Amino acid sequence: MAGSELPGGHGEDSGPRPRGGGSTGEPTRLLRAALQEVSTVIVGQDQMVERSMVALIARGHCLLEGVPGIAKTLAVSTLAKVTGGSFARVQFTPDLVPSDIVGTRIYHPSTEQFDVELGPVFANFVLADEINRAPAKVQSSLLEVMAEKQVSLGGATHPLPDPFIVIATQNPVESEGVYPLPEAQRDRFLMKVVVDHPRAHEEMEILRRMSARPPEPHQILDPVTLKELQGDAERVHVHQLIADYVVRLVMSTREPESYGVPELRRVLEVGASPRASLGLVAAARALALIRGRDYVLPEDVRVLARDVIAHRLVLTFDALADGVSTTQVVDRVLAAVPPPRVIWDDPPSGEQAAAAVR
Incomplete structure (x- = not known):
């Protein structure tokens, strides 16, 4: 993945990331071994x-x-x-x-x-x-x-x-x-x-x-x-467009009209706090590390959005009376806010494949 590092993040921007590469090696092996051991019980x-x-x-x-x-x-x-x-x-x-x-x-x-x-x-x-x-x-x-x-x-x-x-x-x-x-x-x-x-x-x-x-x-x-x-998770690369995607997801719960979901105005009393943005990035970094990558993909964010955002939302009385759930709100936001596209570029033979988020 190419581009600038998430502001305030750890580690340095190392430029393009290899396709299917960016492996985290020993940290991922240890985490998967721990999860496997838990699954024995x-x-x-x-x-x-x-x-x-x-x-x-x-x-x-x-x-x-x-x-x-x-x-x-x-x-x-x-x-x-x-x-x-x-x-x-x-x-x-x-x-x-x-x-x-x-x-x-x-x-x-x-x-x-x-x-x-x-x-x-x-x-x-x-x-x-x-x-x-x-x-x-x-x-x-x-x-x-x-x-x-x-x-x-x-x-x-x-x-x-x-x-x-x-x-x-x-x-x-x-x-x-x-x-x-x-x-x-x-x-x-x-x-x-x-x-x-x-x-x-x-x-x-x-x-x-x-x-x-x-x-x-x-x-x-x-x-x-x-x-x-x-510490390894904190050094996982977060592209600027991934960070922008996280912010757009969270902001759409506070200003739904500005992000293509005006119908949520009557549903949401209070949107997600800035802790949701920070938490979604931190959780996505950890998930990427567990899955063997040293960079975050939009799918990492989408997978965790329900778990990180839904419980922070406060619904209106009308929404509660209509049986609307906070997970339904997050699903609507995920459907309305487009993620950045991941494009794999194939360079000339002999060069390492580079990944870019656009």
Whole structure:
């Protein structure tokens, strides 16, 4: 891929990229090996596992939405084992308080001093199970954790482990006794992944694999290697036209009349924030690395658009009454906003093929 590097991106523009080349070699091999190891335990949830890995490599957080019993918790704990990170699970309940998550100060009479007891968020992988069962005060305690990757207690700031990711789950079926995530909280998640039931042949494989002695995953990565892979993803090339495509997708949710989708004006109350643009580029870089490329293609952006943009949209009351979903809005935007065309140029024999995005 030729052209200028995304402003503010990492790495230098190395000019034309080879057709079918631009291979990332060892980073891709490690990531695919990790995903393969997770798949020895998790059956039929390839998209959920891949998106969780994308969020991890992109230094983001992930929200998994699905009914109980479809291996959301097992997938997160298995990913933590395979990548070698510490793991903590917090079961969110209505009686939870913020100190149960981030920690608190405890007075010791023997020393006549307050000591800080750090909470379970001080782990590489934090699973916030059924996050919508806790009230807003508890959910908001994660805002600093997710945005700044630190916790402030007693006037002191405590940094979280690096790498760090929050993966939350929520049940979309039950509405009694749950507290919907506020917009500010949803915006902190890089992506929201809807997890479906497995298909019939996958259910048979689950029975065969898990009914007797469930397989144990092996560690493939470690936190140091994981940080290096995150750095590799940040160096993935993003062409200026890819960046422009990302911006047009996000802006069309804020100014639909300017981007050929005026009908969305009555549907959208609030469009996607700039975090959507940043997150879509970061996620596309991570996905390209997993798929063996050191450059982003328009298809990477399109594949991730639903997961990154949909949960950031706020619909009008009329749209909710008509049963319109945010994923339908994103699909309409993807259909209306044209991506840049990828053109492979064949140079004279003996020269390396060059790729250009036009």
